[in-house]
Amino acid sequence: MQAITSGAAPIYFNQQIYSEISTYLAENNPSSVVILTDDNTYADCLPLLLEQLEFDTEPNILVMPAGEAFKTMEVTVSIIDELSNLLTDRKALMINLGGGVVTDLGGFVASIYKRGISYINLPTSLLAMVDASVGGKTGVDHGMLKNQIGVINNGAMVGVDIDYLATLPERQMRSGFAEIIKHGLISNADYWSAVLNFDPQTLEGLDTLIRDSVVIKNEVVKQDPTEKGLRKVLNFGHTLGHAIETYSLESDSMEDLLHGEAIAIGLVMETFLSRERFSFPEEELQKLKSIVKSYYPKVAFDQAAIEEIQGYMLHDKKNVKGQVNFVLLSNIGQPEFDQIVDNDLINKAFEFYMKEM
Secondary structure: OOOEOOOOOOEEEOOHHHHHHHHHHHHHOOOOEEEEEEHHHHHHOHHHHHHHOOOOOOOEEEEEOOOHHHOOHHHHHHHHHHHHHOOOOOOOEEEEEEOHHHHHHHHHHHHHHHHOOEEEEEEOOHHHHHHHOOOOEEEEEEOOEEEEEEEEOOOOEEEEOHHHHHHOOHHHHHHHHHHHHHHHHHOOHHHHHHHHHOOOOOOOOHHHHHHHHHHHHHHHHHHOOOOOOHHHHHHOOHHHHHHHHHHHHHOOOOOOOOHHHHHHHHHHHHHHHHHHHHOOOHHHHHHHHHHHHHHOOOOOOOHHHHHHHHHHHOOOOOOEOOEOEEEEEEEOOEEEEEEEOOHHHHHHHHHHHHHHO
């Protein structure tokens, strides 16, 4: 697949990644290489990476615990301590090999350690390939509030090798597909149709869907790298989705949701809000319902849960002066930014989800 070289950081695919990293190592001669993994990617993905690359000196391998619960300042500081103990200097290169937690946290560490060292993202999950690793957003959660601390800093490059997906559990694959669904809704009718027609049983055409999804996000980021306007569209489904994800991780009464599972719920609810506020086409809402039903289990919410979720929404990064700001759609690929939605309509969105899904 052809590389995407326009934008802040070039994005390479499959085998080209490794030749580009080798070229980068030869041209920049980093003083050391640090590879950040988690418990899972250390076992499943690191051997694949080390088969593909040769290093002048053996890289240092750091392993963090796997999971959103460890995307914290405490883990960030522990990794910085390890870098310091290794005498890692400013000419070092950090390679983040993992899903969205590893690429977010690893990019953040690289951005702040000694005021910044170079880094490369090698996403190993579908979610990280199409979303988390592209666009330069790095950071960690604060408490259970999502992405409250971080910076925007594009690394040296991003490498998307779909061979890593063979190591991914099916539930994680489906979680990542929620971001592809989002890209279908916010982009254009052709890509939306391709998403709807994708067969998860055969995975035929997944590589094309991934590349097109990366192109969609990259084009948005190029036009608005610091999220002053257009880039907000990438948060469609995330105002409710992030709050639902946080609630699931905090609550004893609900099973923990993966990021994409919560975002899928947010997509349904925020598309309902789009229909109510901007007459988003009913036909497209029904298509979204159908695909979400086929990928994700239904989740129940009682009134106490809904009220807690609305409380978490007050911490959303898009908010201004205490007002919860949504991105809504008037049609496929037609965003409406900075929309304030009252709690009564949000309650109706939950009612719609629980009745219709």
